[in-house]
Amino acid sequence: MPLEMMLKELRLTTFNQHLDNCQHQAVKNTWSYTDFLKKLCEQELAHRFQIRTRNWTREAKLPAGKSFATLNLENLPKNVQQAVLQLKDSHKWALQADNVLLFGPSGVGKSHLACALGYQLIEKGIRVKWLTATDLVQQLQAAKKNLDLMTYMTRMDKYRVLIIDDIGYVKKSDGETQVLFEFIAHRYESGSLIITSNQPFSQWDQIFPDSMMTVAAVDRVIHHAHILEIEGDSYRKKHHMKK
Numbered sequence: 001m002p003l004e005m006m007l008k009e010l011r012l013t014t015f016n017q018h019l020d021n022c023q024h025q026a027v028k029n030t031w032s033y034t035d036f037l038k039k040l041c042e043q044e045l046a047h048r049f050q051i052r053t054r055n056w057t058r059e060a061k062l063p064a065g066k067s068f069a070t071l072n073l074e075n076l077p078k079n080v081q082q083a084v085l086q087l088k089d090s091h092k093w094a095l096q097a098d099n100v101l102l103f104g105p106s107g108v109g110k111s112h113l114a115c116a117l118g119y120q121l122i123e124k125g126i127r128v129k130w131l132t133a134t135d136l137v138q139q140l141q142a143a144k145k146n147l148d149l150m151t152y153m154t155r156m157d158k159y160r161v162l163i164i165d166d167i168g169y170v171k172k173s174d175g176e177t178q179v180l181f182e183f184i185a186h187r188y189e190s191g192s193l194i195i196t197s198n199q200p201f202s203q204w205d206q207i208f209p210d211s212m213m214t215v216a217a218v219d220r221v222i223h224h225a226h227i228l229e230i231e232g233d234s235y236r237k238k239h240h241m242k243k
Contacts, residue, residue: 014047015040053122060128062163066115075109080228087117087226091124093192094161099221100194104230110196113228114163117194121161129159133167133180140179149179153186161192168199170207177208181217188220195221200229 007015018040026036068088073081087093087100100117102110118128131139143152156162170176187193199206201218208214 012044014044018043049125052125056122056127057119060118060122060130062115062118062128062130063111066112067119068116071109071112071116076113076230080230083226083228084113088120091121091126093226094121094126097189097192097224099192099225101221101225101227102194102196102230103200103228104198106198108230110198110230111165113230114165114194114196118161118163126161127159128161128163129156130163130165132165133170136164136183137170137176137180140183141175144179149182153183157191159191161194162187163194163196165196167195167197168203168207177210177213181208181213184217184220189224193221 001009003019004016007013007019022036022039022043025031025039031039073084076084093100100114102114104110115130118130121128140149140152143149170180184193197204201222204218205211205214208217
């Protein structure tokens with residue numbers, strides 16, 4: 001079987017694309033067999049990384065344009081800046097199934113920050129999914145109605161980090177409360193959650209009408225959690241004042 005066919009069978013497409021060029025460089029620079037193979041492997045891995053990053057970014061459904069490149073960290077309090085840089089520079093917290101909780105009034109950058117962390121994690125090889133809290137609850141309720149709730153939650157386990165945006169907007173109803181609590185309990189110590197909320201824990205009884213359920217939900221999300229409280233006026237208000 002010709003080499004090109006074997007490489008195609010092994011799905012080493014980048015090997016095939018760069019084979020002739022690498023052979024030429026190997027002869028010109030007197031590479032060893034190991035150097036030649038290493039160069040081909042490097043190019044194959046780089047190509048696969050690009051494809052994986054593109055595919056994972058597409059499936060993550062992160063809002064466009066909300067990366068660290070467009071986030072002005074100077075607008076955040078100093079202690080939050082330091083915490084954000086630690087989360088940005090190390091993804092160990094995600095590998096340990098730690099949570100990140102972002103609290104603050106509307107417009108202070110919670111969602112942008114959560115999204116930026118999502119993009120950063122994908123670049124580091126960690127699979128991420130973005131969901132608004134209301135969308136998540138609707139999907140959970142639909143799955144439960146179809147007697148498929150556990151299958152849905154297990155399917156979401158492929159994402160090491162789930163971003164739940166605006167948890168405070170979940171309607172206070174028994175149906176929504178129950179599936180959301182079940183989901184939080186399912187993710188506990190098995191996968192990371194990044195949660196944004198304009199309501200502090202003291203007001204989460206507005207999300208979970210049962211006080212025992214509220215305590216249990218809070219207890220699970222704060223265990224192994226990085227809690228960032230962002231204060232100040234919204235970006236939109238600041239922009240309006242400047243104008």
